[in-house]
Amino acid sequence: MNPITVNAVRYGISGALLIAGIVVWAIGSIPAGAMFISAATAVLLLNVLHRMGVEGDKDRDREEAARRYLDEHGHWPDE
Secondary structure, eight states: OOHHHHHHHHHHHHHHHHHHHHHHHHHTOHHHHHHHHHHHHHHHHHHHHHHHHHHHHHHHHHHHHHHHHHHHHSSOTTO
């Protein structure tokens, strides 16, 4: 997938919610604006947590590859 598209979805949705929240807040509906801003924060944090989870999977995959190398060659790859 195109990195520009990924970033547009990743940050665009939360950015649009944030802008909508600021506009609604400025118009005069403070509770509705706060809900939009809270939703933007939630979407952004979910993206951050997802990225952290994906990075953990990469670490496990590297560890598994090192263990397979150890089984085949009798020493760790960096030795």
